[in-house]
Amino acid sequence: MSKVATPFVRNTASLGGNIILAQKYPFPSDIATILLGAASTVRLQVYSETLEVTFEEFLEKPPLDPSTLLLSVFIPNWASDSQKESNVILETYRAAPRPLGNAVSYINSAMLGHVSLNEPSGDLVLSNLHMAFGAYGTEHAIRATKVEQHLTGKVLTPSVVLEAVQLLRETIVPMEGTSHPEYRVSVAVGFLFSYLSPFAKGIKGPGKTLNISSAGSLDTDDICNLPLSSRRETISIDEYKPVGEPIKKYAVELQASGEAVYVDDIPAPKNCLYGEFIYSTQSLAHVKNIKFKASLASEKILTFVSANDIPSGGQNIGSSLMFGDEPLFGAPVVEYAGQALGVVIAETQRYANLAGKQVVVEYDTKDLKPPILTVEQAVQNNSYFEVPPKMYPKQVGDFCKGMAEADHKILSTEVKLASQYYFYMETQTTLAIPDEDNTMVVYISSQYPEVAQSSIAKCLGIPFSSVRVITRRVGGGFGGKAFRSCNVATAAALCAFKLRRPVRMYLNRSTDMIMIGGRHPIKAFYSVGFKSDGRITALHLDILINAGISPDASPIMPDTIISGLKKYNWGALSFDIKLCKTNNTSKSVMRAPGDAQGSFIAEAIIEHVASVLSLDANSVRQKNFHTYDSLVLFYPESMDEASTYTLHSIFDRLLTTSSYLHRAESSRQFNSCSKWRKRGISCVPLVFKVAPRPAPGRVSVLNDGFIVVEVGGIEIGQGLWTKVQQMTAFALGQLWSDGCESLLDRVRVLQADTLNLIQGGLTAGSTSSESNCAATLEACNMLVDRLKPVMEKLKQQPDGVVSWDALIAQAVKDNVNLSSSTYWVPSQESSTYLNYGAGISE
CATH class of the missing domain: 3.30.390.50 (CO dehydrogenase flavoprotein, C-terminal domain)
Structure with a gap:
């Protein structure tokens, strides 16, 4: 019930x-x-x-x-x-x-x-x-x-x-x-x-x-009396207080009460219109005609916006990315089912939805080849995207030599991974408002406002400075709001630009699932050689990645797939990876893009080897864990000192604290007694390569002592603003020997604004909080250096006690610049590094 x-x-x-x-x-x-x-x-x-x-x-x-x-x-x-x-x-x-x-x-x-x-x-x-x-x-x-x-x-x-x-x-x-x-x-x-x-x-x-x-x-x-899970964690945090302390999440009261404002919560401006995408239902076809079952003469349904309405000097661009542009509208040929043909505009969202259901599109496939829908068809038609040589991963060791050393071999075994949809709670949404002098203000739910700004400007044929993109918070992203949100924002901006009225677009769940794409489907074949004790000597992979119709961010996939797969020592590792261009919605980054697929393939191989040898899969896993020397060979650009390689201890500790052996034996007993229902238990290691990206930051102290922080990172629910708040309180508190924790409640983090803080970058990859906190720390350190002379002067007073309010009041009198900006760039040593982890599930 x-x-x-x-x-x-x-x-x-x-x-x-x-x-x-x-x-x-x-x-x-x-x-x-x-x-x-x-x-x-x-x-x-x-x-x-x-x-x-x-x-x-x-x-x-x-x-x-x-x-x-x-x-x-x-x-x-x-x-x-x-x-x-x-x-x-x-x-x-x-x-x-x-x-x-x-x-x-x-x-x-x-x-x-x-x-x-x-x-x-x-x-x-x-x-x-x-x-x-x-x-x-x-x-x-x-x-x-x-x-x-x-x-x-x-x-x-x-x-x-x-x-x-x-x-x-x-x-x-x-x-x-x-x-x-x-x-x-x-x-x-x-x-x-x-x-x-x-x-x-x-x-x-x-x-x-x-x-x-x-x-x-x-x-x-009789056999389900499992032990209770337990956990203990001890962390010394006083040195960096309040960084690392368990505090309530920034703006948690607003979210818990439902008062937090997301894009669709922004009140509709006067004369606001509403848009609904019309998209193709054919994978590859000429569009002969677009008409409506009922007339568009209704006073509630205004017009239909298509590629013909792109202004002179503009381009048919939905998203402008480093690997290539993706068209906003399919015209005159649609290349995949779900490609936008145009936007119907109405006075209300209800009428826009009704108009969208009245559309009849006439297609013609004459003189067109059959669409390429699968990676097998892409191989037959030699349909690939190029991967820049610098982004293609390097092979390790001599595969032929490793196979010659093997006692057993598994040849050309297939493993397939399907796509996944993001399923964020808030679907793609945008509010575009025309402003004076041919400028545009766009509120968008995006992990990458900067690229949305450039895409809109190129489509409209106006300078970047004429497009202001604002993102306050995002209701779930998982990568789906990184690049795929640009097309929705650009479409809304084009409609608003044409009609000179605000336009709001909010994709319903069905349209979002059809148009936005998701994780890359993959088909892989592996050949592996191994010893009788389970130690693997060589692995070769042939991997086909279904990228969809445009490159999007797909060229990063070969490197990230191999990075996730390298968590084990394969002895020698060779591969051939092809990025297939197909007539499907473009696939994009999704939570651990490539790493998730690579890790899955690695575990499938380990389980297969264990099955062939009739060994426990965990013993095969541990047999193929890296030594520090082999880890350096597989991850040469990311390695630190040997003491930082902690996977062995993490894995062993997890096995102990989770009572793995007892639970595994319990599962075996259960399976021997139960004919139809079965239980299983799995313990999986993880090696995850992270690469912090540059990030801007600005910290300003107002005359009343309250602090405003601007960062490029987007709050998606992961607590980025909370970490920035803690870092600000810590960094400015360095003026006192014991810190100044009371500053925590004085910090306000502002929404991302592409004209207020440029080069905001992409919020993704599990490093955005780290990068934005580093930028905040740099900006705060600049303020601390400016405030130290003021602090010393106040300490000369009879009582010698200096409060934050007194310090700022004196700094204002002394005309100290209380705003500092920075652009943090990771050092060569910290540009990439490895994180280790392990998890168990039953």
């Missing part, structure tokens, strides 16, 4: 409303399925007559007349019968895109049955079964009566269960047009197995009695 919709919906809606919807419409109700499985009954008031019907009869009735009143729902008290030694077991199941709720189910189920013990044999027998299934592409939840009748009174032998599965497959038949019908049927079978599997083995041995509370308790009572 807790997975139905959200707490807000559950607190607002009603049980009656839910099941009436399920009765009148093809509504995929989870509640109706549970009530049907629990053999509930319903009381109805039909005019002057009161009817009591089973829930099954209730659902099968014609849609209820509006005059019919639902009086009550009765759930029987299925108490266990101690005299007959029977227990009642009710289990509910649900499969959905998001397992924790707030998503419509692919299928749901509720199963109830009496479980009794056959004394002589120790077998368990089911009776009074109610098996309900719903939301699989049916008008309403149904009972699997044939399955119930088949199982009643029988011992659950394999043949009985298999026949039940066949009967269930005949029962669960999704309606035509239902998505993933085979998957839904297979999940229904899985639910049936989950319910029946604990009863299949019976209860053997003398003196055994029936005492179960759920379908899963038979499997887990």
Whole structure:
């Protein structure tokens, strides 16, 4: 029940409303399925007559007349019968895109049955079964009566269960047009197995009695007593106080109260218009005509903006990146499904959405080759993007020699990784406001306002100085707001520029998923040689990366994939990586781009080697950990002193503190006892190469002693502003021997503004807080140097005690410049370095 919709919906809606919807419409109700499985009954008031019907009869009735009143729902008290030694077991199941709720189910189920013990044999027998299934592409939840009748009174032998599965497959038949019908049927079978599997083995041995509370308790009572997780961390932080201290997050009150302002919370300016993208549904085609089912003459629907409306001197550019520009609109040829064709503009968002649904696009594929959609097709057509030689990773060692030393070999094994969508809470959104003198102010949810500024300026054909991009905070990014947000911002700015009115654009979730892209899909083949003890001597990889239609940031992928894969010592490492150009939405950076895929491929190889040798995967992992010397060979540009290589100790400590061996043995025992359900445990190391980027910073102290800080980094929820706040208090507090922690509450961090603070850079790569704090520290140190003479002068006074307010008041009188700016650039030694970690999951 807790997975139905959200707490807000559950607190607002009603049980009656839910099941009436399920009765009148093809509504995929989870509640109706549970009530049907629990053999509930319903009381109805039909005019002057009161009817009591089973829930099954209730659902099968014609849609209820509006005059019919639902009086009550009765759930029987299925108490266990101690005299007959029977227990009642009710289990509910649900499969959905998001397992924790707030998503419509692919299928749901509720199963109830009496479980009794056959004394002589120790077998368990089911009776009074109610098996309900719903939301699989049916008008309403149904009972699997044939399955119930088949199982009643029988011992659950394999043949009985298999026949039940066949009967269930005949029962669960999704309606035509239902998505993933085979998957839904297979999940229904899985639910049936989950319910029946604990009863299949019976209860053997003398003196055994029936005492179960759920379908899963038979499997887990004896061997699921896992130890509690524990953690201890001791850090000495006084030296840099308040840096590193656990403090409340900056502006947490605003976020917790819902008063924090995101782009879509900014009140609409006067005469604001709303835009909706019109995008292609074809992968490669000529656009012959774009028309609307209904006329655009409605006073609420104003116009359609396309590539023809780009001003003279401007360019058809949606995002302008270092590896190449991406068009804003597909014209006259669209190159992928999801490519923008234009923007329909209306007085309200509702009318913009309605107009978008009225669009009819005529396509023509004459004289065009078939679209390239897969990496295999890209290879056949020699369709690749070039990777700059300086960005292509270097191979390590002699692969042929390493393979010659191997006792065993695995050749040309395939591993595939699909794409992922970002699923940030706030989709792409922009508010563009025309200003005086042909200038533009753009509020955008972006990790990279600087590149949005340049893209807008190039599209409109105006100087960068005429475009002011502001980002206060971002409601989730994961890389999806780095480059992919530029097209939305540029489109809104173009519409506002043409119409000389503010324009707001907010992509709905469906449009966002279609147009924005995501993580790079990858197909890889590996050949690996290894010794009998699990030590790997050589590895070769052939990797095909699906980059989509434009380079975006894809040329970084070969290096990051190999960087993530290098966490193990492969002996010799060779590879051939191709960046495939396909007629798909451009793929972009997404949380640990390349590193995540490289690490996955590495673990797949380790597991494969362990399986071939019948060894524990962890022993193979540890056998192939780097020594310091091999780490220097694989990461020559990122290595520090040997004492900084801590992966061995981290991994060993994790195994100890997590009771890995005990939990692994517990999993093995569980798997030996459970036929259908299995458990696993995995402990994975990580070597992550980070590269801090340059960052600007400005710190200003106002006359009242309050402090304003500007940095290029964007607050996405990761706490960047909090860390900058702490660094400011620490750095300015250096004027006192014991620091000045009270400065923490005087610090205000301002939103990113491309005209106030230039060269803000990209917030990504797990180093933005580090870089922006370094810039803040430099700017504060400049202020400290200016304030020290003032401090010394005040100390000469009789009491010798100097407060922050007194110091600033005197500095103002002495005409000290209380604002300092800097542009921090990492040193050669810190330009890249390695982070180590390990994680365990069960």
